Amino acid sequence: MELIYKNERTLFGWMLAISLLIWLGLIVGTVGVALVYLLLFFVAYCFAQSALISYLKGTAVKITWQQFPDLKERIDQSCQRLGLEQVPDAYLLQMGGAFNAFATRFLGTNFIVLYSDVVDALESKPDAINFYIGHELGHIKRNHLRWSALLMPASVIPLLGAAYARAREYTCDRHGFHACDDLKSAQLGLAALAAGGKRWRQMNVAHYSAQAAETSGFWMSFHELVSDYPWLVKRMAVMRSLAQGSEVKQPGRNGLAYVLALFIPRLGAGGAGALISVVAVVGVLAAVAIPAYQDYTSKARVAQAVSVGRDASAKVEHFFYANGSGPATLEQAGFALADPGHAVQDVRVDPDNGVVRVFPADPALRGNSIAFTPRIDDNKRVAWRCGSDDIPSKLLPADCRDN
CATH class of the missing domain: 3.30.700.10 (Glycoprotein, Type 4 Pilin)
Structure with missing residues (x-):
């Protein structure tokens, strides 16, 4: 099975080429002054990232052979299965009911963080936890964290930046799938994301996957095009197809959604990112609607x-x-x-x-x-x-x- 999503390499090539041109233009155009600002940005980033790492080390539980050896074993096995030579530092973090995991990097050290509610919810199906572990290891294996700073200029470009982010998620889902012993475990991991810590056990995965057919409308197409994440129903459809040894054909998107998405820079998805996208859309519409309304009332x-x-x-x-x-x-x-x-x-x-x-x-x-x-x-x-x-x-x- 190919662990890299079909579009990721192509999108990465475009992102790299555009970013290098932008960086070069900034450095030449500012006669090197941009390098000073880059240094200041790096210092600010280090302070911000150090706050996260300090919080993890001071709050979360580090996963070791002495602390949660079952999780440590799964992490080591997943690294071996995915060909990752250096095992990242791993932590278990309580996040008040949130279902997620993430990978990060600080001063050359990689970290993965598992949320305790995910681990607790899948206690009866521990192999499904491998999906979360493998997904985050995918970000490290593919060097997504290392490339992020260099690719930053192109990452805000409408359509392109979000498309690359979604391609990375599909790639990491494949890594998570490959880390599982049971081909159905990845589906259970996604089911817990969708239905929560208890209801996922009664969830009909086939029916949930079939909801992907409803994602081709204008609004669902638009909101996916400006998001860093594919719709979860689409991710589930991919995992079901991979378990059956095939590739799924996803429904197409509405063409007009691409036109509107061209006006929305990539700002992330979920939580504040989704809100910013909404604000950006409102801003675009307001730029047209408010002057028109003012003219109407004046007339x-x-x-x-x-x-x-x-x-x-x-x-x-x-x-x-x-x-x-x-x-x-x-x-x-x-x-x-x-x-x-x-x-x-x-x-x-x-x-x-x-x-x-x-x-x-x-x-x-x-x-x-x-x-x-x-x-x-x-x-x-x-x-x-x-x-x-x-x-x-x-x-x-x-x-x-x-x-």
């Missing part, structure tokens, strides 16, 4: 202001016909402002030329005006031209533009 308020201006100009026109001249004020023309929507800040008339000016109340348009300019047409009738030199034409009604 509506400007249209109300134009309506007020037409009422005022009609009163001025009526006064002109009755008196042969324009009014000194709008009150003299019999105009009383009726503006229940508070769209208008002020309305004025120029007694010298009869021009009516309406000042919208919209804060973004404060101080600007819409002018209703009268003229006498060929039939000796008053005609009005509506327009504004201050307000963008896109906010004005069609008959107030370029008249």
Whole structure:
């Protein structure tokens, strides 16, 4: 069985090439200043990573031949089976009911951490624990931890970074599968992740695997494309196929989901990562929706202001016909402002030329005006031209533009 997922090498090649180009561009473009920042970043990383390692050593239980020898034996056997010469330091950590495990690296030393709830849940099927052990050893065997810093520039690229992260997970699942004595044990390990410490025993693995057919819709496709992890039902389908000596054909993804995912940089998945992805999506949508909504509301308020201006100009026109001249004020023309929507800040008339000016109340348009300019047409009738030199034409009604 091939332990490396089919796409991982190709994606790694793209990630490496792009990252090297970006690093080179940064170093050349900043005349080496970027190296100083890289050094500072490395120092900050060491402090952060040292906090994790210190927490493990000060809180978790180190797995040795004296402490949990059954787990130590499984770890050593898994390393031998996967061809890993140096056995990493291993710890058992209580995480308040969380089901997981992880691998990490600090100053040249590899670590794997098993969560106690996983070990307890699978006590009756200890071979399934090998799946978790083998999965984390896969990260070490494939040097995922060593390459992560170099590949960092390309890791944030939409689609690419997340695709490589998912490929690594599929690869590590294969390592976990290979570490098991029973071909079905890997499925039990995933079942515990899905259903929890007790219910996994009653879970129908075949039916759960069949849920993978439901992952081809737009939203499920999109959220997987921006995630570091494949859907668990897909991982289960792969493990079932490997146990049967075949390769599964996963359902395709929605094409439009790829388009939206192009706008989402890779930010991880699960917990805060999922939240950040949601925030990023909202940000993209808001960048389009908020200006559009603001234009819509501004147009509506400007249209109300134009309506007020037409009422005022009609009163001025009526006064002109009755008196042969324009009014000194709008009150003299019999105009009383009726503006229940508070769209208008002020309305004025120029007694010298009869021009009516309406000042919208919209804060973004404060101080600007819409002018209703009268003229006498060929039939000796008053005609009005509506327009504004201050307000963008896109906010004005069609008959107030370029008249």
